[in-house]
Amino acid sequence: MYDYISGYTDGEGCFSVSFLKRKKLTIGIETRPSFSISQNEDRAEVIYLIQKHFQCGHMRRDYSDKTLKYEVRKLNDLLLKVIPHFRKYPLVSGKQKDFERFAHVCELMKNGKQHTKSGLRKIVHSACQMNPSGKRRYTQEELLALLR
Amino acid sequence: MYDYISGYTDGEGCFSVSFLKRKKLTIGIETRPSFSISQNEDRAEVIYLIQKHFQCGHMRRDYSDKTLKYEVRKLNDLLLKVIPHFRKYPLVSGKQKDFERFAHVCELMKNGKQHTKSGLRKIVHSACQMNPSGKRRYTQEELLALLR
Numbered sequence: 001m002y003d004y005i006s007g008y009t010d011g012e013g014c015f016s017v018s019f020l021k022r023k024k025l026t027i028g029i030e031t032r033p034s035f036s037i038s039q040n041e042d043r044a045e046v047i048y049l050i051q052k053h054f055q056c057g058h059m060r061r062d063y064s065d066k067t068l069k070y071e072v073r074k075l076n077d078l079l080l081k082v083i084p085h086f087r088k089y090p091l092v093s094g095k096q097k098d099f100e101r102f103a104h105v106c107e108l109m110k111n112g113k114q115h116t117k118s119g120l121r122k123i124v125h126s127a128c129q130m131n132p133s134g135k136r137r138y139t140q141e142e143l144l145a146l147l148r
Numbered sequence: 149m150y151d152y153i154s155g156y157t158d159g160e161g162c163f164s165v166s167f168l169k170r171k172k173l174t175i176g177i178e179t180r181p182s183f184s185i186s187q188n189e190d191r192a193e194v195i196y197l198i199q200k201h202f203q204c205g206h207m208r209r210d211y212s213d214k215t216l217k218y219e220v221r222k223l224n225d226l227l228l229k230v231i232p233h234f235r236k237y238p239l240v241s242g243k244q245k246d247f248e249r250f251a252h253v254c255e256l257m258k259n260g261k262q263h264t265k266s267g268l269r270k271i272v273h274s275a276c277q278m279n280p281s282g283k284r285r286y287t288q289e290e291l292l293a294l295l296r
Contacts, residue, residue, distance in 0.1 A: 004240065007155025010194060013233045045157060046241045092152065 005050055006089040011087045013095070015102035016134065017127035019143055022128045028146055029121055035082050035107055036071040051095040054081050078106050101126045117147045153198055154237040161185045163243070163250035164282065165275035167291055168203050176294055177261040181254055183230050184219040192216045200259055226254050249274045279286050 010073055014036050022030045035057075039047050047070040051057055057072035072082050083103045105123050113119025121144060128140035156256050170178040183205075187195050195218040199205055205220035220230050231251045238244055253271050261267025269292060276288035 001151065003149065003151035004155035004237075007152035007157075008159045009155070010152075010155045011159030043241050043243070045155075049240055070291075088151075092156075092197055093191050095191070 001053070002085070002089045002119060007092055008046060008050070008083065009037060009086070010093050010095055012039065014134075015095075015098045016048065016131055017102065017105050017123070018136075019124070019127070020139060021138075021146075025115075027115055027117065027120060029143065030119060031105070031109060031127075032073065033075065033078060033102060033109065034071055034073050035078060035102070036069050038062065038065075038067040038069045041066065041068045046139065054085070056081050073104060075109055079110055096132045101130050121147055135139040149201070150233070150237045153201060154234065154239055155198065156194060156198070157185060157234070158239040158241050158243055160187065160242070162279065163246045164279055165250065165253050165271065167272070167275070167286060169286075169294075173263075175188060175263055177268060177291065179219065179253070179257060179275075181223065181226060181250060181257065182221050182275075183226060183250070184209065184212075184217050186215040186217045187213065188217050190267055191246065202233070204229050204254075223254060227258055230262055244293055246278045249278050 015034075016036070017033045020030045020032060021028060037047050037050060039116055046116055047059070047068065051059065051070050054072065054077070056074065056077035057070055060069050060071060061067075062069050077114060083106060086099050087103070091099055104125050108114065108119055108123055111119075124140060124143045124147070128136070128143075162182075164182050165182045166182065168178045168180060169176060185195050185198060188269070195207070195216065199207065199218050202220065202225070202278050204222065204225035204234055205218055208217050208219060209215075220226055231254060234247050236253070239247055253274050256262065256267055259267075262271055272288060272291045272295070276284070276291075
């Protein structure tokens, strides 16, 4: 089952780190790591099973493409449940590189690095190398400009 | 690795049985089972690895959606390599039902049932219950009409 989850994730899963401008934060930017797996609702049994396995995360409906998305956003759950799983049962595809960058970001966050300019620069750099085909709200240059 | 392949297939793989009108065949219809997994070319390492695991099948480029497709069509390879794998390491999603129908069709074909009207009717019936969201060249009714 453990290796099955890694295989399924290698096809359908996504590790990503997004950023939001937040005036209330001294640093001005919120860092939001997320592990997610989307699936059509009529085939959602697998993601419910994966949620049960990880004992964390939530389901949310994506009305834009009529899928159900299993998502883990809490840093502690990512650090203690999700990341250890994929260290033990690695992905086989190039997505493993995304995972390594994702894990690196989460570990920086564990040490509060998202609250310092130099730490957040490192996080932005790693995050922007992930999922090159995905859309980003802000480019790496826009984010780094905010940290000057 | 074995369970990983089942996980990956549960997300990205497809078991299907298609039909072609063939005047040269006495029965008039050719039955074509296929196991396939598609992937973007830049992430194709997994399907090469799966090909290596199964020791059969071929790769083909799908120019319509710029993917690479790993495909097994030979009945003997399906019966001796692909089907035993998924019996031992089953899929978790509803796709397992498609697999069972697929395996049933391949076993009927092992016994030459695709060459008799009553056997082919059974095959058509099973095949048309698979992948309900997929497109079919002929409807079940059209195929059955040819067998009257």
